[in-house]
Amino acid sequence: MADLRSSLRPALAAVVLALTSLTAAAQTSADSLPRGRFQRAGVRVGEVLEYELTYEHAPELAVIFPDSAANFAPFEYVDRRYSPTRTRQGRSLDRAVYRLRTFSLDSVQVLSLPVTLLRGRDTLLLPTAPTRVRLLRTVAPTTVVGSAPQLRQNVRLLPVEARFNYPYWLAALAGLLLLAGGLVLGFRRSLRGRYRHYRLRKNHAYFLAQYARHIERFTLSRSLTNMERAITLWKNYLSALEDNNISSLTTREIVAHYQDDADVSLALRLADRVIYGNQVSEDESETDLAFVLLRTFAERQFQKVYAAS
Structure with missing residues (x-):
């Protein structure tokens, strides 16, 4: 009995496989x-x-x-x-x-x-x-095969749009920057001196123009305010020119600072008498002399500082 069962197992497996195949085929055909x-x-x-x-x-x-x-x-x-x-x-x-x-x-x-x-x-x-x-062909096929078509030579140049060459321009810019840096390093002292001379001349020209404007206003109005402004401008200019602080000094201290310079002493005494003594005379020679002496002294100090720099 056991031998019979073992002999039937392969046959049953084949039948099951066949039925499965038939079922799949039937479902696929459906x-x-x-x-x-x-x-x-x-x-x-x-x-x-x-x-x-x-x-x-x-x-x-x-x-x-x-x-x-x-x-x-x-x-x-x-x-x-x-x-x-x-x-x-x-x-x-x-x-x-x-x-x-x-x-x-x-x-x-x-x-x-x-x-x-x-x-x-x-x-x-x-x-x-x-x-x-x-x-679908766009060109009809030829039925007769002949020789190759004759080609014509055309050597005429066609215009080509110019393009910006970035690498060369960047290399040139880098070279210019290096050259400028070398010049600045090599001539740094000379360039600094030239720039200082330029600033001294520019500041001196500005001082002379403003100083002349205050004198003109004083001459027209005989106002002590304009004269005081001219003296203040002179003190501030010399303070910036010589890098000191004479604008906060008194007249006696300024005269002493400049070692009793005759022009400075006379000009400031005349200016103090007019401003603080309120003694504006009809004779303009004294005030004119004070303005001239102060301007002359400022120009002398400018030349000294300019030459030293």
Whole structure:
């Protein structure tokens, strides 16, 4: 009895496998095969052509459509768009449209895309019927093969747009910067002296112009305010010129600072008598003399500082 059972087991396994195969075949035959078709009957070289792939099947089947990694030869893949699965009356419909293009010169080109059917751990490829498309030629083929066309030589130069050469310009700019830096380092002392001379001349010219304006206003109005402003301007200029602080010193201290200079002593005494003594005489010679002496002393000090720098 045990020998009989062991002998029947292989036969039972073969029967089960056969029934499973028959069931799968029956289910596959019950489902329609995938269908593919081109949207147009003809296409030109390099022109985008749409290929529609549809598959109607039972809802419980797991179906996978080709993606960009599939073999589309002799066409090239451009992109695709999928439509959601629609199920009606116990049947599901999947649809995808592929945008392709060809550079093949065959008169008739054929495409067949397979649809993958998942069955547990197994897969089943369901190919579509081959679909053909005709290549539309833009130039009619010649029936008579003759000699090669005669070529004409053309050596005329065509205008070429000038382009900005950034590397050379950047290299030139870097060279100029290095040269300027070398000149500044090599002639730093000379350049600093020249700049100081320029600032001294500019400040002195500004002082003379402002000083003359205050004197003119004093001459026209005989106002002590204008005379006081002229004296203040003179003190501030000498303070900046000599880098000291004589603007805060009294007349006696200023005279002592300049070692009892006769011009400074006389001019400041005349100015103090007019400003603080309120003694504005009709004779303008004293005030004019004070202004001239102060201006002469300022010019003398300017020349001394200019020569020393």
